[in-house]
Amino acid sequence: MTVDIITLGCSKNLVDSEKLIRQFELNGFNVTHDAEDPQGEIAIINTCGFIVDAKEESVNMILEMAQRKQTGNLKQLIVMGCLSERYLHELKGELPEVDRFYGKFDWEKIISDLGRTYHKEACNSRRITTPGHYAYLKISEGCNRTCSYCAIPIITGAHKSRPIEDILSEVQELVSKGVKEFQVIAQELTYYGLDIYKERKIAELVERIALTPGVEWIRLHYAYPTQFPLELLKVMAKYDNVCKYLDIALQHCSDSVLANMHRNITKEQTYSLLETIRREVPGIHIRTTLMVGYPGETDADFNELVDFVKWAKFERMGAFAYSEEDGTYAAEHYTDDVPAEVKQARLSKLMRVQQNISLAHQEDKVGKTFMIILDRLEGDYYIGRTEFDSPEVDPEVLIRRTKDLKIGEFYNVQVDSAEEFDLYAHLV
Numbered sequence: 001m002t003v004d005i006i007t008l009g010c011s012k013n014l015v016d017s018e019k020l021i022r023q024f025e026l027n028g029f030n031v032t033h034d035a036e037d038p039q040g041e042i043a044i045i046n047t048c049g050f051i052v053d054a055k056e057e058s059v060n061m062i063l064e065m066a067q068r069k070q071t072g073n074l075k076q077l078i079v080m081g082c083l084s085e086r087y088l089h090e091l092k093g094e095l096p097e098v099d100r101f102y103g104k105f106d107w108e109k110i111i112s113d114l115g116r117t118y119h120k121e122a123c124n125s126r127r128i129t130t131p132g133h134y135a136y137l138k139i140s141e142g143c144n145r146t147c148s149y150c151a152i153p154i155i156t157g158a159h160k161s162r163p164i165e166d167i168l169s170e171v172q173e174l175v176s177k178g179v180k181e182f183q184v185i186a187q188e189l190t191y192y193g194l195d196i197y198k199e200r201k202i203a204e205l206v207e208r209i210a211l212t213p214g215v216e217w218i219r220l221h222y223a224y225p226t227q228f229p230l231e232l233l234k235v236m237a238k239y240d241n242v243c244k245y246l247d248i249a250l251q252h253c254s255d256s257v258l259a260n261m262h263r264n265i266t267k268e269q270t271y272s273l274l275e276t277i278r279r280e281v282p283g284i285h286i287r288t289t290l291m292v293g294y295p296g297e298t299d300a301d302f303n304e305l306v307d308f309v310k311w312a313k314f315e316r317m318g319a320f321a322y323s324e325e326d327g328t329y330a331a332e333h334y335t336d337d338v339p340a341e342v343k344q345a346r347l348s349k350l351m352r353v354q355q356n357i358s359l360a361h362q363e364d365k366v367g368k369t370f371m372i373i374l375d376r377l378e379g380d381y382y383i384g385r386t387e388f389d390s391p392e393v394d395p396e397v398l399i400r401r402t403k404d405l406k407i408g409e410f411y412n413v414q415v416d417s418a419e420e421f422d423l424y425a426h427l428v
Contacts, residue, residue, distance in 0.1 A: 002030045004038035004066075007129075008058050009048025011136040011185050011221075014080055016128035017046050020107060025127060027116040041075045043068070043109065047083035049155060059095075060082045064246035066177045069353055076100075080231070082155045098212045104156060105141075124170045124251045131375055133408030134181035135174050135390060139167055139205065143187040144194075145224060147251075148262040148329035149294065149322065152187055158187065159305040161196050164205055168212065175214035178407070181373060182209065182391060183219050190223045190232070192246045201232040201362035208395050210239040217241055217373070219390055223248040224326075225273055232279035243282055247316075249289040251306035254301035257294050262329065267304070285388035287316035287362075290351060293343030302346050309353050315361050316394055317354045321347050355420060362395065362418035369414045369428055372397050374407050384411070397423045 001022050007017040021031045026177075032038060033284040043065045047058035058081075068074045076099045084091055085103035092245040102110055117165060128135050171182065186192060186366055193201025209218055223246060235322070236242045253267045265273075278284060290309070292302060309317065319341035324331045372384035375391065379397040382405050389395055399405075399413060405427075413425035 001028065002040035002043045002322045003044060004032050004035055004040040005044045005046065006034055006038070006061060007046045008061060009046075009050065009054055009082065011183065012138055012141075013046050013048060014129065015082070015126070015138045015185075016107065018129055019123070020044070020046075020110070021127040021129070022125045023108075023118060023121060024113050024116075026119050026122060026334075027111065031127070033416055037063075038068070039073055040080065041073055042078065042114075043074055043076070045079045046107075047079060047081035048297045049083035049086045050151065051320075051325065055083060057125060060100065064096055066095070071096060075186070078102065080110065082103070086151070086155050093223065104375075124166065125173065128174070128177065128179065131393070131408065132178050134183065135179045135373075137167065137182045137184050137188060137209075138162075138172065138186065139184060139262060140186040140192055144363050145188060145226075146193060146262050147258065148334070149291070149325065151325040151328055154327050156187065156393055157186060158196055159191050161192050161194070161201075163196065164193075164208065167205065168234060170175070170207060171209055171212050171215065175212065176291055178408070180213060180214065180216040183221060184209070184218060185221045187222060188224045189220060190227075190229055200229045202229055203235045206240070206242060208233065208236070210242050217387060218245050219243045219245050219387075221247040221287040221390070225250055225270060226263065228273055230280070231241070233277060236281045236284070238383075242285040245287070245388050245390065246263065246277065246281075247390070249287065251291050252294065252297075252301075252305055254297070254304045255403070257297055257301050257305075260292075260296055260330075260334065262296060270308075271311075285315035286312075287390070287394070288312075288314050288318075290350065291316065291359050292319060292346040293338040295330060295336055296340065297322075297338055306350060306353055309357070311363075314354065315358070315388065315406065317358070319347055319350050319354070344349075352377060359418070359420045362420060362423060365415045365423060366417065366418050369412055370397070370425075371410055371412050374412050374424075376407060384413075395421050395423060397425050399425055 005017050007014050024031045047056040069077050078100045079098050080102040084101045108118050140161045143153045145158040255267050324336050334340050354401045370386045372386050374384040376383050380401050384397045412428040414428050415423050415425045417424045
């Protein structure tokens with residue numbers, strides 16, 4: 001009666017796992033999540049199938065648990081999520097050690113196949129696996145964008161928004177359990193509402209969440225630049241509990257590369273959008289993701305990207321080298337013609353440029369006062385985050401332990417010194 005659930009990939013997968021955990025608990029099971037040494041009779045691996053590295057990690061975890069099945073207590077090995085959604089038939093043939101495979105959206109069937117009852121009345125209930133003061137809030141599934149390199153629409157299908165009232169009900173339940181901070185996530189949150197309300201509703205949704213008693217921070221992840229709903233910026237500027245933070249993947253700025261990527265936006269429009277965001281929401285921290293080595297990317301295209309990063313001065317930026325994904329437009333119509341060593345050199349150069357920018361942003365905070373939320377105690381330091389920092393991916397604030405503080409509470413601190421990924425501060 002013990003189930004070990006292992007989640008790989010993004011926070012959207014984590015939300016699915018948390019809902020599945022709750023269903024098992026309602027059926028009397030003991031459930032562990034991401035245990036260091038899982039010993040349950042049933043193991044469920046929630047896989048990722050987004051890029052090559054993620055697929056390899058998922059397969060390796062399956063093989064590791066298959067070994068435990070041969071030598072330990074494990075009786076049933078179940079695989080679900082994006083990898084099995086995408087490669088179901090191939091996996092069945094290659095991994096006979098797995099007892100059952102499920103896709104990304106039919107995982108509810110796991111409960112009934114194990115002879116238990118799926119509780120529909122609790123379909124939005126979750127057992128939070130993050131620290132109790134914050135949670136991820138998934139507002140939609142799927143994606144209607146047609147970016148030529150991306151396999152997500154192949155895996156998840158078309159965009160499907162959740163009704164506003166359904167989301168607000170979940171927010172209220174989570175608040176009642178002590179959640180104060182919400183990471184609003186979707187594959188493409190700026191598209192929210194178009195499918196069920198026939199208009200973009202992300203601004204209204206965020207405003208209504210902001211007005212919910214007990215919601216202290218809201219942070220927005222995975223926006224799309226094309227046809228960005230500018231009314232969202234007014235909501236961000238108006239409400240103090242909407243963090244001045246936006247995660248918006250831009251991918252590139254060269255017109256030729258953007259066109260080949262099918263991003264439906266130009267360099268000029270990208271520059272203009274960033275100027276508008278910073279003007280409408282003063283002090284905002286922008287997180288973005290960029291890609292190098294896309295098919296056809298020339299030295300001139302890459303130099304445009306470097307100049308763009310120097311101009312934009314992103315507070316948070318990640319980058320990765322293009323890798324061909326099965327079934328995408330790029331894989332079927334373009335030749336992966338940028339050599340691997342060139343991709344790596346470009347990636348390294350771009351990240352060196354950003355490293356200096358990131359450090360400058362960090363150093364600019366020295367001597368200033370910020371409100372932080374405490375996530376944990378680690379050694380001699382309490383570790384927290386400002387409104388500009390999302391869990392696990394952004395810089396943290398370290399406060400030397402001189403007295404006992406409460407995890408999950410807000411404190412005002414003054415920054416004493418800065419490193420690229422950490423701030424050191426003391427309580428005000």
